[in-house]
Amino acid sequence: MSLVTERAPYAGRASVRQWWTNGNALPYLLLLPSVVVIGVVILIPFFEALQYSFTNSSLLEAGTFVGFDNYTKLLSSKDFWNAFRFSVIFALANVVGCYILGLGLALLMNMEMPFRGFFRVALLLPWIIPSVVSIVSWRWMVADHNAVFNQIIQLFGGRPIFFLSNNDWAQFTVVLIKIWRSFPFMMLSLLAALQGIDRSLYEAAALDGATKWKAFWHVTLPQIRDVSIVLCLLMTIWSVNDFDTPFLLTQGGPANSTENFVLLAYKYTFARNDLGTGAAISFVTLIILMVFIVIMLRRQREA
Secondary structure (H helix, E strand, C coil), X not given: CHHHHHHHHHHHHHHHHHHHHCCCCHHHHHHHHXXXXXXXXXXXXXXXXXXXXXXXXXXXXXXXXXXXXXXXXXXXXXXXXXXXXXXXXXXXXXXXXXXXXXXXXXHHHCCCXXXXXXXXXXXXHHHHCCHHHHHHHHHHHHCCCCCHHHHHHHHCCCCCCCCCCCHHHHHHHHHHHHHHHHXXXXXXXXXXXXXXXXXXXXXXXXXXXXXXXXXXXXXXXXXXXXXXXXXXXXXXXXXXXXXXXXXXXXXXXXXXXXXXXXXXXXXXXXXXXXXXHHHHHHHHHHHHHHHHHXXXXXXXXXX
């Protein structure tokens, strides 16, 4: 028994040495720089922001520990629930709009047609153009009654529409421009998924007498279901965290009707100099997104 217990540590060291000399440690060594960078760039600011969310800190001073006061103040704030409502509307409308438009165009681009390569590249332009350039260009076209779209409306005898001054029209405009900017990513990803479907499945469906609609419903959609769920999750995260579109178009107005979580955090942090509440908004947003993602992934596994 004593010989066994004395040799066990040596055998363990020998196995570790053999594992190391066989090159098994190489992947971990190659990943180590990335892990260190992620730890420095992401984890340290993450925990710093979490610490700030429990203080009454400002941009000028560290402040003191206040516990959950920032969170309770936030959940009882009208601004928070207004931002919550618009964030849900913004994310849901963007995901649905991008998926319908992206899937339709992906199906079209997957067909044999003249100039297909040109159209594939042209449809990527809204995604390729820098967000500042595209959003400011849209703002110039819809900003006031003399803007391009209102001139076209008046040319046909209509009355000018104040796209960015009316609450409902401002929300509609922000969502529409977000869909215009985001659908190319959805289209490109779904196109790749469509091209990966085995063509024999469609041949078998045709032999069974399935129409094109039935083949789409029973073959295409099930085959791209997993990709679609991941794309919708990514689009939801990007929509909730979108700062550029509402800020450059309306800065959250009019009357905070287009203010989402990110803009609210920006307003508290930089306009009201309340770093603690701004950090709390970020973590409430993170919790909401995590709960949503967990529910969606669990349903995906159960399906």
